[in-house]
Amino acid sequence: MTEQEVQNLLNELSRVTEECNEAIIPFQEKIYALEQTIADQINALSKEQERVAAPFFETMAKLTAQIKSEALPIGHTVHGDKLMAMYTKPKVSWDTKGTAWDKFVDNNPSVLQFKSVAPEGTITIRGK
Numbered sequence: 001m002t003e004q005e006v007q008n009l010l011n012e013l014s015r016v017t018e019e020c021n022e023a024i025i026p027f028q029e030k031i032y033a034l035e036q037t038i039a040d041q042i043n044a045l046s047k048e049q050e051r052v053a054a055p056f057f058e059t060m061a062k063l064t065a066q067i068k069s070e071a072l073p074i075g076h077t078v079h080g081d082k083l084m085a086m087y088t089k090p091k092v093s094w095d096t097k098g099t100a101w102d103k104f105v106d107n108n109p110s111v112l113q114f115k116s117v118a119p120e121g122t123i124t125i126r127g128k
Helices: 003-074 099-107 109-114
Strands: none
Touching: 099 109
16 A cells, blocks of 8 residues: 555545544534533532531531540440440650660660561552
């Protein structure tokens, strides 16, 4: 096939593409109108749902805050029939970046037996 024949095929494809686009415009307009109607109905339903759910969400937030503050002094997980207030003991961390730690390890190498390092680091991909 010659270059001219390929150009002719490209021109034919362009013509058919344009005809297709023109033929489907009325359908796209109808689809757009339906989408707008549906979107308006969805928005109205969402607003009504928010109005109905708002008092429940407010009560749930207050109960959650109260449960957290009341369960924390208990010091262990408290089970309800369907939910539980899960207690997690405070995390312990050590400042290992300071020279005091390095000096301590140098003077007390036996603590190194308690050191563990994961075999590999991990990568997390996230937006800026």
